[in-house]
Amino acid sequence: MTTTDAPVLIEERPAGDGHTVAFACLNAERALNSLSQAMIAILQPKLAEWARRDDVAAVVLHGAGEKAFCAGGDVIGIHAALRAADGAPSADAEGFFAAEYRLDHSVHRFPKPVLCWGHGIVMGGGLGLMAGASHRVVTEASRIAMPEVTIGLFPDVGASWFLGRMPGGIGRFLGMTTTPMRAGDALWLNMADFRLDGDDREAVFEALTTLRWSGERAADDARLAQLLRRFEDGDTAATERRESPLFERQATIAGLDDAADAAAFVQGLQAAANQDAFFEHGVRAIAGASPTSLAVVHRQLAGDPRAAIETVLQRDYAMAVACGRRPDLAEGIRALLVDKDKQPAWSPARLADVREADVDAHFRLPDDYGGPHPLADLSADGPG
Numbered sequence: 001m002t003t004t005d006a007p008v009l010i011e012e013r014p015a016g017d018g019h020t021v022a023f024a025c026l027n028a029e030r031a032l033n034s035l036s037q038a039m040i041a042i043l044q045p046k047l048a049e050w051a052r053r054d055d056v057a058a059v060v061l062h063g064a065g066e067k068a069f070c071a072g073g074d075v076i077g078i079h080a081a082l083r084a085a086d087g088a089p090s091a092d093a094e095g096f097f098a099a100e101y102r103l104d105h106s107v108h109r110f111p112k113p114v115l116c117w118g119h120g121i122v123m124g125g126g127l128g129l130m131a132g133a134s135h136r137v138v139t140e141a142s143r144i145a146m147p148e149v150t151i152g153l154f155p156d157v158g159a160s161w162f163l164g165r166m167p168g169g170i171g172r173f174l175g176m177t178t179t180p181m182r183a184g185d186a187l188w189l190n191m192a193d194f195r196l197d198g199d200d201r202e203a204v205f206e207a208l209t210t211l212r213w214s215g216e217r218a219a220d221d222a223r224l225a226q227l228l229r230r231f232e233d234g235d236t237a238a239t240e241r242r243e244s245p246l247f248e249r250q251a252t253i254a255g256l257d258d259a260a261d262a263a264a265f266v267q268g269l270q271a272a273a274n275q276d277a278f279f280e281h282g283v284r285a286i287a288g289a290s291p292t293s294l295a296v297v298h299r300q301l302a303g304d305p306r307a308a309i310e311t312v313l314q315r316d317y318a319m320a321v322a323c324g325r326r327p328d329l330a331e332g333i334r335a336l337l338v339d340k341d342k343q344p345a346w347s348p349a350r351l352a353d354v355r356e357a358d359v360d361a362h363f364r365l366p367d368d369y370g371g372p373h374p375l376a377d378l379s380a381d382g383p384g
Contacts, residue, residue, distance in 0.1 A: 169257020
């Protein structure tokens with residue numbers, strides 16, 4: 001494997017005064033930079049190294065090519081692991097989730113500025129990385145979403161932490177309907193901090209090496225923010241915030257959040273779509289989604305939005321284990337991304353047949369789970 005074939009391209013650029021800016025580029029352009037186990041195996045120790053090194057002033061996360069920062073986790077690999085387990089619990093699939101969530105935690109608790117260049121598609125696992133960064137950039141091409149219900153999963157990677165903080169039930173709406181956010185939506189909902197032009201990426205990256213980094217967190221955060229503001233067109237960012245389709249529909253979405261259960265939410269969404277074509281995307285997505293996932297997500301995103309990221313990721317792992325041990329996850333990935341027939345055979349097939357006990361089972365590790373929780377050691381004191 002040559003350097004340019006590596007799953008993650010690592011670069012360290014000198015920044016003067018003995019400082020270094022570290023770059024990590026997800027390098028799977030044909031797969032829209034989907035986060036793989038191989039990527040995690042490179043990123044996790046690199047982040048730990050950069051956190052320790054006094055010379056590293058800041059870290060930049062970005063994706064190869066122009067189409068995506070990261071379109072999600074490697075669900076094709078998860079599907080292969082689940083199939084290989086042939087109905088038994090898959091240590092490989094469960095291990096992937098644990099490693100992915102530990103990486104997300106490392107970004108959230110990184111002790112230095114982290115710039116995430118969220119150009120193009122940012123979905124699922126990509127949003128898990130971006131959400132934890134201290135300085136999050138979107139561009140005119142950014143398309144951000146959590147589409148997990150369509151494959152029998154749920155908005156994971158700490159999504160309860162960021163979706164739950166959104167106003168008026170918008171986070172639950174996004175998780176249930178897979179509705180994508182554009183730059184203006186992300187800025188308004190605090191999923192992004194800066195709106196820059198995609199063509200300015202290399203100029204921004206080069207400018208990072210000209211900053212007078214100090215090694216002091218608050219001062220370096222401010223320096224980086226000031227640099228990004230210099231590249232940002234304030235008028236464009238303000239206009240896109242005002243023109244956010246989600247902002248314009250706050251009242252309707254808040255009404256959907258009042259639904260007592262997933263079935264009532266679906267009914268209300270259909271009524272909203274009858275009045276406003278914007279909601280038709282959600283109606284179509286829900287029609288093809290796993291009924292169990294819909295019921296699980298409706299409860300998940302009614303949780304306490306103040307929970308620490310450690311608590312959220314630990315719960316996400318229990319939920320992911322439960323998903324991997326029921327048939328919908330493998331079937332959803334098969335139908336949408338492997339065979340691509342878009343005809344998943346969900347179990348059960350109707351929302352009305354989802355049992356409350358099956359929903360309950362997603363919020364704790366199974367009774368027969370062997371060993372301690374693999375994320376029990378996550379700490380607010382620093383990267384895991």
